[in-house]
Amino acid sequence: MSAASHTQPAVPPAPTEASSRASVMTRPGAEAVKVKGWLRAHKWLLLRRVVQLGILVLFMLGPWFGLWIVKGNLSSSLTLGVLPLTDPYLLLQSVAAGQVPYKEALLGGGIVAAFYLLFGGRLFCSWVCPVNMVTDAAAWLRRRLGIKGGKVPSEYTRYWLLGLTVLASALTGSIAWEWVNPVSMLHRGLIFGFGLSWGIVLGVFLYDLLIASRGWCGHVCPMGAFYGVLNSAALIRVTADKRSGCDDCMDCFAVCPEPQVIRPALKAVAQDHPLILDKDCTSCGRCIDVCGKDVFRLTTRFDRSES
Amino acid sequence: MLALGVGLYGAEASARPAEAIRPPGALPEQDFLAACVRCGLCVRDCPFDTLKLSELGDNVATGTPFFEGRKVPCEMCDDIPCVKACPTGALDRELTDIGKARMGLAVLIDQETCLNFLGLRCDVCYRVCPVIDKAITLELVHNPRSDRHAMLLPTVHSEHCTGCGKCEHSCVLPEAAIKVLPHKLAQGKSAEHYRKGWVEREAAGGSLIGEQHQLPMRGLEDRKYGDTRVAPGYVPPSDAPVKPGGIDSGWKP
Ligand code: SF4
Ligand code: SF4
Ligand code: SF4
Ligand code: SF4
Ligand code: SF4
Numbered sequence: 001m002s003a004a005s006h007t008q009p010a011v012p013p014a015p016t017e018a019s020s021r022a023s024v025m026t027r028p029g030a031e032a033v034k035v036k037g038w039l040r041a042h043k044w045l046l047l048r049r050v051v052q053l054g055i056l057v058l059f060m061l062g063p064w065f066g067l068w069i070v071k072g073n074l075s076s077s078l079t080l081g082v083l084p085l086t087d088p089y090l091l092l093q094s095v096a097a098g099q100v101p102y103k104e105a106l107l108g109g110g111i112v113a114a115f116y117l118l119f120g121g122r123l124f125c126s127w128v129c130p131v132n133m134v135t136d137a138a139a140w141l142r143r144r145l146g147i148k149g150g151k152v153p154s155e156y157t158r159y160w161l162l163g164l165t166v167l168a169s170a171l172t173g174s175i176a177w178e179w180v181n182p183v184s185m186l187h188r189g190l191i192f193g194f195g196l197s198w199g200i201v202l203g204v205f206l207y208d209l210l211i212a213s214r215g216w217c218g219h220v221c222p223m224g225a226f227y228g229v230l231n232s233a234a235l236i237r238v239t240a241d242k243r244s245g246c247d248d249c250m251d252c253f254a255v256c257p258e259p260q261v262i263r264p265a266l267k268a269v270a271q272d273h274p275l276i277l278d279k280d281c282t283s284c285g286r287c288i289d290v291c292g293k294d295v296f297r298l299t300t301r302f303d304r305s306e307s
Numbered sequence: 308m309l310a311l312g313v314g315l316y317g318a319e320a321s322a323r324p325a326e327a328i329r330p331p332g333a334l335p336e337q338d339f340l341a342a343c344v345r346c347g348l349c350v351r352d353c354p355f356d357t358l359k360l361s362e363l364g365d366n367v368a369t370g371t372p373f374f375e376g377r378k379v380p381c382e383m384c385d386d387i388p389c390v391k392a393c394p395t396g397a398l399d400r401e402l403t404d405i406g407k408a409r410m411g412l413a414v415l416i417d418q419e420t421c422l423n424f425l426g427l428r429c430d431v432c433y434r435v436c437p438v439i440d441k442a443i444t445l446e447l448v449h450n451p452r453s454d455r456h457a458m459l460l461p462t463v464h465s466e467h468c469t470g471c472g473k474c475e476h477s478c479v480l481p482e483a484a485i486k487v488l489p490h491k492l493a494q495g496k497s498a499e500h501y502r503k504g505w506v507e508r509e510a511a512g513g514s515l516i517g518e519q520h521q522l523p524m525r526g527l528e529d530r531k532y533g534d535t536r537v538a539p540g541y542v543p544p545s546d547a548p549v550k551p552g553g554i555d556s557g558w559k560p
Contacts, residue, residue: 062351068351071347071348071351071352072346072347072348072351073345073346073347075344075345075346075370076344076346076348076394076395077346077348078348078392078394084394086344086346086394086395087344090344091344094341094342094344094395097340097341097342098338098341099338099341099342099395099396100396101342101394101395101396102393102394102395102396102400104394104395105344105394105395105396108394169341173337173338173340173341174337174340174341174368175340175341175343175344178344178345178369178370179368179369184345184370185363185369185370188345188347188360188370189362191347192347192350192359192360192362193359193360193362194362194363195361195362195363195364195365195369196362196363196364197362197363197369199363200363
C-alpha cells in the first residue's frame with residue numbers, strides 16, 4: 001500500500017497523483033481509517049454484516065438447534081407462528097402466471113412491500129439479501145487484484161429483465177425467475193441444502209470478479225430492480241450535506257455499488273440539494289464509512305439541509 | 308435474451324413429465340409451478356420429515372417440495388399439517404380428508420419379481436396400506452404353473468389409492484416391485500365415447516337392445532353359462548365326430 005506517499009491528500013502534488021489514484025482504486029477508505037480509526041471507517045459495513053448474518057442466523061436456528069423463531073426462507077416465511085412475510089416479486093410473477101395466492105401470502109407480500117416502499121426498497125439489497133455479501137466480496141477482490149476491463153451491460157438491463165421475467169411468467173405459466181434466481185438459490189441452499197445451486201452463486205461471484213465490475217447487483221439482477229422500483233420514495237436516504245469539504249479523493253465512487261447515484265448530490269449536477277434520491281442507491285452507507293471528510297450521513301428524504 | 312432463455316428453459320423443464328411425487332393437495336403440476344414460491348413451510352411442518360425441497364440437480368424443479376416414498380413415505384396425517392402450512396395455495400386447502408389425497412398412484416410395476424406374482428405369499432404391500440382392501444386388494448387367480456394353487460395378486464385401485472408410498476416403502480425386495488408414480492405416468496385414459504356394455508346394462512336394469520339369445524357353445528351344452536371347467540377324463544358328447552381345433556383343424560379357405 002502506498003498510503004505513505006499520500007501525505008497531503010487535500011492537494012496531492014502532481015507527480016504522485018497517479019500513484020495515489022491507484023491506491024484509491026485498490027484500497028479506498030485508507031484515508032478515512034487514518035482519520036477516523038478503523039472501527040468508525042467500517043461502521044455501516046459492520047452493522048450491515050451483523051444484520052445480514054443475524055437474519056440468516058434467525059433462519060438457521062430452526063434447522064440447527066430446533067429453535068423455530070422463523071420458518072421458511074426469504075421467499076416466504078412465518079415468524080413466531082404469526083407474522084407471514086412473502087417476497088412480493090415472487091408473488092407478482094405467480095399472479096402473472098395466473099395464480100391467486102392465499103391471503104397469508106398476499107398479506108405477507110403486502111407487509112414486505114409496504115415496509116420497503118416506506119423505508120426504501122433497496123434496503124433489502126444492502127441489509128438482507130445474502131448475495132450482497134457475495135458480490136461485495138467479488139468487488140473487494142476485484143479492486144485488490146486490480147482487475148480491469150471486462151464487459152458491463154447497461155444498467156437498465158435489470159429493468160428490462162424485470163419486465164421480461166414477469167412476461168415470461170405469464171407466457172410459461174410458472175414463476176420464471178425462480179429457475180435461476182441466485183438469491184433464493186443461496187438462501188434456500190444455506191437453510192435447506194444446496195445440491196448444485198452453489199454453482200449459480202459461484203457464477204455470480206466470478207461474473208462480478210472477472211467480467212463486469214458490480215455487474216450482477218448493479219446491472220443484471222431483476223430482483224434488485226424490483227426493489228429499486230420500491231425504492232423510488234424511500235424515506236431513508238444518504239445526504240452529502242458536507243459536500244463543501246469534499247477533496248475529490250474518489251473513495252466514495254470506488255466503493256459505491258451504484259457509483260452513478262453519487263454525482264448529482266455531491267457535485268450538484270441537475271439538482272441543488274445534497275440528497276441522493278436516485279432509486280438505485282441501496283442506502284448501504286459505505287460512502288459514509290470511507291469518506292475521510294465525513295461528507296455523507298444517513299437521513300430522511302425530507303432533510304435537504306446543507307452544512 | 309437472458310430472460311427469454313430462462314423462460315424457454317423454464318417452459319421446457321415444466322413440459323417434461325413430472326417424476327416428483329408432490330405433497331398432499333398439490334395443484335396439478337403446471338399450476339403448482341406457478342403457485343409454489345419454494346418456501347419450504349410445508350417441509351417444516353411435516354412431522355415425519357417426509358417432504359424435501361428439491362436441490363438443483365434433482366430431477367424436480369429446483370426448490371419445490373416432493374418426497375420419495377421408498378425413503379420416507381407420507382404417513383397421511385389426519386390434520387394434514389403440510390397443507391395448512393402452505394401460504395400460497397400451491398397445496399390446496401380444499402383437501403380436508405387425507406383419504407382424498409391423490410399424490411400419485413401405486414403401480415405393481417414388476418410382475419416378474421413380485422413374490423406374490425411368483426405364487427408365494429408376501430402380501431407386505433397389501434398389509435401396510437393405510438387404505439387396505441380399498442386402495443389395494445389381493446385378487447385370487449389360478450396359478451397356471453402349479454395348476455393347483457392360487458396366486459393372490461396385489462392390485463391397486465386408483466379410486467382409493469392416495470399415493471402415500473407406504474407400499475413402495477415396505478416392499479421386501481431390494482428394489483421395490485410396487486412403485487408410486489405420478490398419475491400422468493401411471494394412468495391411461497379411455498376415449499370419451501367408450502361405453503362398457505355390462506355397466507350400461509346394469510345401470511339401465513336390462514339390455515338396451517333387448518335380451519339377447521344365448522347361443523349354445525359346442526361341447527359345453529350341458530354346462531351352466533360361464534362354467535368352462537374340464538373334468539378329468541371328460542369326453543364330449545360323441546354324436547358329432549370330434550375334430551381337432553386350432554391350426555390342426557383341417558379347415559381350408
Ligand atoms: S441486486 Fe439482487 S442479488 Fe444484489 S443484493 Fe439486490 S436482490 Fe440481492
Ligand atoms: S400428510 Fe403428514 S406425513 Fe404426509 S406429507 Fe403431509 S405432513 Fe408429511
Ligand atoms: S409451503 Fe406451499 S409454497 Fe411453500 S414450498 Fe410448500 S408447497 Fe411451495
Ligand atoms: S400408495 Fe400404496 S400404501 Fe398408499 S394408499 Fe396407495 S396402495 Fe395403499
Ligand atoms: S411387498 Fe413387494 S414383493 Fe411383496 S407382494 Fe408387495 S410388491 Fe410383491
